[in-house]
Amino acid sequence: MKKFVALLKRTKLFSGVGENDILSMLHCLNATVRQYGKGEYAFRQGEYIRSLMILAAGRLHIQKEDYWGNLNILNEIRPGEMFGEAYIVPNSGPLMNDVIATEKSVVLFFDMERILTVCPSACPFHTQLVKNMFYTISDKNKSLVQKISYMSQRSTREKLLSYLSDEAKRQNNSSFSIPFNRQQLADFLSVDRSAMSNELCKLRDEGMLIFHKNEFTLY
Amino acid sequence: MKKFVALLKRTKLFSGVGENDILSMLHCLNATVRQYGKGEYAFRQGEYIRSLMILAAGRLHIQKEDYWGNLNILNEIRPGEMFGEAYIVPNSGPLMNDVIATEKSVVLFFDMERILTVCPSACPFHTQLVKNMFYTISDKNKSLVQKISYMSQRSTREKLLSYLSDEAKRQNNSSFSIPFNRQQLADFLSVDRSAMSNELCKLRDEGMLIFHKNEFTLY
DNA sequence: TCACTTCCGTTGCAAATACAACAGACCTAT
DNA sequence: ATAGGTCTGTTGTATTTGCAACGGAAGTGA
Numbered sequence: 020m021k022k023f024v025a026l027l028k029r030t031k032l033f034s035g036v037g038e039n040d041i042l043s044m045l046h047c048l049n050a051t052v053r054q055y056g057k058g059e060y061a062f063r064q065g066e067y068i069r070s071l072m073i074l075a076a077g078r079l080h081i082q083k084e085d086y087w088g089n090l091n092i093l094n095e096i097r098p099g100e101m102f103g104e105a106y107i108v109p110n111s112g113p114l115m116n117d118v119i120a121t122e123k124s125v126v127l128f129f130d131m132e133r134i135l136t137v138c139p140s141a142c143p144f145h146t147q148l149v150k151n152m153f154y155t156i157s158d159k160n161k162s163l164v165q166k167i168s169y170m171s172q173r174s175t176r177e178k179l180l181s182y183l184s185d186e187a188k189r190q191n192n193s194s195f196s197i198p199f200n201r202q203q204l205a206d207f208l209s210v211d212r213s214a215m216s217n218e219l220c221k222l223r224d225e226g227m228l229i230f231h232k233n234e235f236t237l238y
Numbered sequence: 239m240k241k242f243v244a245l246l247k248r249t250k251l252f253s254g255v256g257e258n259d260i261l262s263m264l265h266c267l268n269a270t271v272r273q274y275g276k277g278e279y280a281f282r283q284g285e286y287i288r289s290l291m292i293l294a295a296g297r298l299h300i301q302k303e304d305y306w307g308n309l310n311i312l313n314e315i316r317p318g319e320m321f322g323e324a325y326i327v328p329n330s331g332p333l334m335n336d337v338i339a340t341e342k343s344v345v346l347f348f349d350m351e352r353i354l355t356v357c358p359s360a361c362p363f364h365t366q367l368v369k370n371m372f373y374t375i376s377d378k379n380k381s382l383v384q385k386i387s388y389m390s391q392r393s394t395r396e397k398l399l400s401y402l403s404d405e406a407k408r409q410n411n412s413s414f415s416i417p418f419n420r421q422q423l424a425d426f427l428s429v430d431r432s433a434m435s436n437e438l439c440k441l442r443d444e445g446m447l448i449f450h451k452n453e454f455t456l457y
Numbered sequence: 458t459c460a461c462t463t464c465c466g467t468t469g470c471a472a473a474t475a476c477a478a479c480a481g482a483c484c485t486a487t
Numbered sequence: 488a489t490a491g492g493t494c495t496g497t498t499g500t501a502t503t504t505g506c507a508a509c510g511g512a513a514g515t516g517a
Contacts, residue, residue, distance in 0.1 A: 083387055083390070091386070091387070091390035093383060093386060104376060104379075105376050105379045105380050105383070107372075107376060108373045108376045108377060111376075111377075111380070115380070115383065115384075115387070116383070146365060146368075149365075149368055149369065149372060150368065152372065153326075153368060153371065153372050153375070154327045156372070156375055156376060156379060157323060157324050157326060157327045157330075157375060158324075158327060158330075159379060160323075160324045160375060160378060160379050160382065161324050161330070161334070163379065163382040163383065163386065164312060164324070164334065164335070164382065165334070166386060167310070167312060167382065167385060167386060167389065168302055168310065168312075168334070170386065170389045170390065170428065171302070171310040171389065171428040172428075173428070173430075173474090173475070173503095174475090174502095174503070174504090175503080175504075176503095200463095200464070200465090201464070201465060201466090202464080202465090209389065209390040209391075209392070210504080210505090211392075211504065211505050211506070212465090213465090213466080213467080213468090213505080213506075213507090214503080214504055214505065214506090216465065216466055216467085217466075217467075217468090219466090220466070220467085232464095232465095392473095392504085392505075393472095393473070393474090393505095394473080394474075395473095419493095419494070419495090420494070420495060420496090421494080421495095429474085429475090430474065430475050430476075431495090432475085432476080432477090432495090432496080432497080432498095433473085433474055433475065433476090435495065435496055435497080436496080436497075436498090437473095438496090439496070439497085451494095451495095
């Protein structure tokens with residue numbers, strides 16, 4: 020466990036907690052580790068989650084496949100980010116999404132019960148932890164709202180432009196890279212890949228942007 | 239303020255807190271009240287929020303209007319529900335949405351600084367408050383994910399069916415009412431109203447459901 | 458090097474959608 | 488009662504999308 024402390028120190032969840040305290044909290048929270056191969060499912064829709072997770076290495080996608088097989092990527096998890104926090108609420112029901120490793124990944128598990136059950140003597144940082152968790156889930160909330168604002172655009176073109184311009188704004192640079200390939204971007208925006216590809220090239224031909232692979236520049 | 243205690247006691251935020259404690263917390267949190275007329279904006283995109291709000295009476299819509307005037311209803315706030323919690327994070331930037339009263343509404347404001355800054359002597363319930371807030375925002379998170387799962391459907395028909403069947407499941411009854419009129423439902427699902435109305439009638443003619451105003455029954 | 462896989466752009470066509478416009482039902486205030 | 492407003496369903500058309508299919512580019516492993 021010790022080797023994860025440096026990583027955890029830089030996560031939002033453990034922000035402001037000293038390394039020694041993190042180490043003792045790892046025991047307190049009953050932390051465990053699991054590895055996943057590329058393409059392996061960490062969780063599947065319908066499972067019950069009893070842990071809060073932090074991705075230590077690799078990359079995960081939170082995604083949902085509907086009855087007819089349409090895939091929708093809800094979120095991408097990068098190292099240091101937590102997930103599963105929406106299911107920490109008592110009686111929150113089964114998982115509604117799949118969690119898949121898009122690369123070989125390492126995941127840390129924390130006992131949810133122990134996170135919200137304060138143990139004042141052993142862990143004076145529990146309050147800080149809950150606070151941090153609140154900040155994190157609050158941020159995630161905002162990013163979901165952003166995704167909704169992209170998806171609510173009526174045309175593929177508008178979806179693309181709203182996403183790309185937001186991303187440029189977020190990275191504070193008209194040249195930026197996105198964490199998706201074409202199929203993943205299409206799934207993220209809930210549009211058809213080929214239609215999106217087509218629209219992307221039209222935008223390029225109209226001089227609104229250029230791109231090379233995942234690198235985009237807006238004009 | 240006293241008259242709001244009974245209401246607050248039943249909210250998720252103050253769940254598990256006694257009436258006397260709520261009253262003292264109202265002072266501690268620097269609570270204030272404001273009224274809004276029907277159609278009045280409580281907040282507009284771009285404003286900075288320094289409070290957490292609870293709707294005491296009426297109805298609010300969290301909505302976003304894009305550059306071209308397309309309206310999207312992100313969420314509906316009913317009495318007892320809180321909002322603004324996503325902007326409690328330090329440096330979370332300006333509000334990205336509009337908040338509009340669809341009925342005459344009464345809103346309670348709580349000082350955000352004081353919510354997360356624990357004052358152990360005066361308010362032993364701060365921890366409980368943060369916990370409750372966490373549960374609430376966690377739930378909201380899940381409802382956003384649900385909305386995304388509706389919007390990610392490719393056709394208007396599928397959007398309708400996924401929303402309506404979820405709503406039937408949620409209300410545990412194949413007959414149920416929805417909190418939207420047609421235009422609002424269309425905005426919520428991000429589709430064209432007339433096309434949706436058309437599709438709704440096709441579904442009815444195919445015997446999959448019946449409806450009268452906002453009352454639906456699925457078959 | 459060569460076969461194999463993945464990713465991306467392109468095209469054609471059938472189907473669905475957005476949009477505008479209109480009419481009837483319903484509500485409300487005068 | 489009536490006039491004005493809102494809400495809803497309906498229709499026609501231009502546009503967009505979804506889908507399937509294909510070929511080339513790029514990357515991978517034997």
